[in-house]
Structure formats: structure tokens, C-alpha cells
Amino acid sequence: MTITLTPLDVRGQDRAELVAFLTRNRFPFHVNPHPDVQDxxxxxxxxxxxxxGSAALWIDDDSRGRLGLVILEDLDEDAPLFDLRLGTSFRRxxxxxxxxxAITDHVFSTMPEVQRFEGQTREDNVAMRQVFVRCGYVKEAHYRDGWPVEGGxxxxxxxxxxxxxxxxxxxxTPVQFDDLGY
Ligand SMILES: CC(C)(COP(=O)(O)OP(=O)(O)OC[C@H]1O[C@@H](n2cnc3c(N)ncnc32)[C@H](O)[C@@H]1OP(=O)(O)O)[C@@H](O)C(=O)NCCC(=O)NCCS
Incomplete structure (x- = not known):
């Protein structure tokens, strides 16, 4: 497989497809799991x-087609963040x-000022947490009660x-949480 990342023209030619992607797929681990068109x-x-400092990139595969979307944030700083969303039919x-x-390679190889690249997810998003670890990401924080859940x-x-x-x-490079010895 060959992954390609393509910047969106969100106010122009990609606007309708972005709206369709975000409203026709469900994102159960996001704060707003099912945004509507107006949102x-x-x-x-x-x-x-x-x-x-935000940018959105389509994620395409040469054989499977358009897999989803990644949104990069804080690109004007040296530690940007991402929000990765595969379409429902491409999950699992x-x-x-x-x-x-591919996203990590893109960020580090095209943005020389970036020293670290971050992501956050809800604690029960096991798939995303597995993906982080398998891509060499290290858990740095566990913010208890830090993710609002509508109605829960x-x-x-x-x-x-x-x-x-x-x-x-x-x-x-592991995190030393007991660096003070207690
Ligand atoms: C999160 C996401 C990127 C993970 O990618 P994915 O291709 O679906 O994940 P994978 O198929 O590689 O699964 C990774 C591992 O998690 C496991 N897994 C997947 N879904 C799971 C679930 N719902 N519950 C438990 N384990 C799950 C898989 O079995 C796999 O482990 P294994 O290889 O040992 O079997 C994708 O599901 C997605 O875009 N989800 C919606 C948006 C989202 O939640 N984004 C995260 C915000 S950054």
C-alpha cells in the first residue's frame, strides 16, 4: 500500500466532501461523535x-482509495498535535x-522545526492507543476526568x-514518572 497525504482546500473544492465525510461517519470517541452539517x-x-496553525489532509491509499482525514493543529509551534479519522468502513x-x-513521516520530514508530535485520545479508544504504541509513540499523560462525554x-x-x-x-525514549523517587 502507498499512503498519500493531500492538503484540503476546505473553503473551496473540498468543502462539500469534508462536510460529507464528517457527517456520514460516526466518531464514537470524539467529544462530538456525530456532527451535523451546520456544525x-x-x-x-x-x-x-x-x-x-491548523491544516487538514486527505489520507488516500493507492489501492483502497480515500481512507479518511487527519487534522494537524499548532503547526506554528514546535510541538503540533493531530486528530486522525478513518472512514467507518476502513476501521479495524x-x-x-x-x-x-505516514503522517509522522510527513510531519518530521517536511517540518524541520517540529521536535515532537502529539496526539490525545479517550482512555477507552483501545484501537487508537494500540496504534500510538505500535508507531513508537510514548504515553506521557493520563488526564483523569479530562474528556467530557455528552450525557455521561x-x-x-x-x-x-x-x-x-x-x-x-x-x-x-521512556518517560520517568518516578524521577523524584516518590
Ligand atoms: C482509531 C483508528 C485510527 C485506529 O485505526 P484502525 O485501523 O481502525 O485500527 P487497527 O485495525 O489497526 O486496530 C489496532 C488494534 O486495536 C484493536 N481494535 C480495533 N478496534 C477495537 C475496538 N473497538 N476495541 C478493542 N480493540 C480494538 C485491533 O484488534 C488491533 O489490535 P490487534 O492488531 O492486536 O488485533 C480508527 O479506528 C479511527 O479512525 N477511528 C475513528 C476516529 C478515532 O477514534 N480517532 C482517534 C483520535 S486521534
């Missing part, structure tokens, strides 16, 4: 995908690892990151 149109108009097929590896109790938000030097060397 997405408003977020586009507010610049959620193309301002303040082992695509998360090659896709996240909050869940924890779990934060992972990969360092540029680990990406370059193929190493994994």
Missing part, C-alpha cells in the same frame, strides 16, 4: 481547519499503523507523543 460548516467558517482492518506512520460521566484523556530524535534513530 461542520460553522467550524470551517471559524477556521478550524485552515487557520491558527489494520490500517491505523501504516497511516499514522467524563472519561480520562490519554496523551501520547513521539520525539524527532526517536523518529530519526528508531528508538523509544
Amino acid at each position: 461542520v460548516q460553522a467550524r470551517i467558517d471559524q477556521g478550524a481547519y485552515d487557520s491558527d 482492518k489494520g490500517l491505523g499503523v501504516p497511516v499514522l506512520k 460521566a467524563p472519561r480520562a484523556s490519554v496523551a501520547y507523543a513521539i520525539l524527532r530524535r526517536d523518529w530519526v534513530l528508531g528508538t523509544t
